[in-house]
Amino acid sequence: GAGVSQTPSNKVTEKGKYVELRCDPISGHTALYWYRQSLGQGPEFLIYFQGTGAADDSGLPNDRFFAVRPEGSVSTLKIQRTERGDSAVYLCASSSDRPPWDEQYFGPGTRLTVT
Amino acid sequence: GEDVEQSLFLSVREGDSSVINCTYTDSSSTYLYWYKQEPGAGLQLLTYIFSNMDMKQDQRLTVLLNKKDKHLSLRIADTQTGDSAIYFCAESDQTGANNLFFGTGTRLTVIP
Numbered sequence: 001g002a003g004v005s006q007t008p009s010n011k012v013t014e015k016g017k018y019v020e021l022r023c024d025p026i027s028g029h030t031a032l033y034w035y036r037q038s039l040g041q042g043p044e045f046l047i048y049f050q051g052t053g054a055a056d057d058s059g060l061p062n063d064r065f066f067a068v069r070p071e072g073s074v075s076t077l078k079i080q081r082t083e084r085g086d087s088a089v090y091l092c093a094s095s096s097d098r099p100p101w102d103e104q105y106f107g108p109g110t111r112l113t114v115t
Numbered sequence: 116g117e118d119v120e121q122s123l124f125l126s127v128r129e130g131d132s133s134v135i136n137c138t139y140t141d142s143s144s145t146y147l148y149w150y151k152q153e154p155g156a157g158l159q160l161l162t163y164i165f166s167n168m169d170m171k172q173d174q175r176l177t178v179l180l181n182k183k184d185k186h187l188s189l190r191i192a193d194t195q196t197g198d199s200a201i202y203f204c205a206e207s208d209q210t211g212a213n214n215l216f217f218g219t220g221t222r223l224t225v226i227p
Binding site: 003004031033035040041042043044045048056059091093095103104105106107108109 | 119203213214215216218219
């Protein structure tokens, strides 16, 4: 079946602009995660959704970052007043949340470049 | 917070074994993972180990866990050129959310 998809694959924006990044999880997966991967680093957790609600948003760096998942499937990561330091690959993952463990399936990422 | 460390680079000759090491700080982690990232591709889960295990073998992959020293290793037997990639060690935050905390990744280069 289809894996996790993310759009766009690349986004170039000017400093100060607003951007939206979209994630389509695997159908039926209840858990959805956003991570950010800066150059030469491992992915860094941003936010976790269980269904429609953000169960843990402790990784969001500041209030310019916000994410929604209104119907419990597609999620959108929103970044206001972008800064050059926001440039990174934004990864989305989903999982079925089946105990005793759940494998997170990652999308290919959206590469965001803020000029 | 959780801190996961890895060496940055490893080069091996094709056919040799590769050993990638990782240290972590969160002793409450229940699962530890190894992910592979190839250029232009998403992260792929290679294998995982439950914290009450010392070793797990899966075909060419062997994971060793030393919980006392908080040290995790991934051994790849008969390394092939297709194994060239970045390998990430990750631990889970078992507060119910299962957020993953990744190391910086080890770039494995396999020399033909």
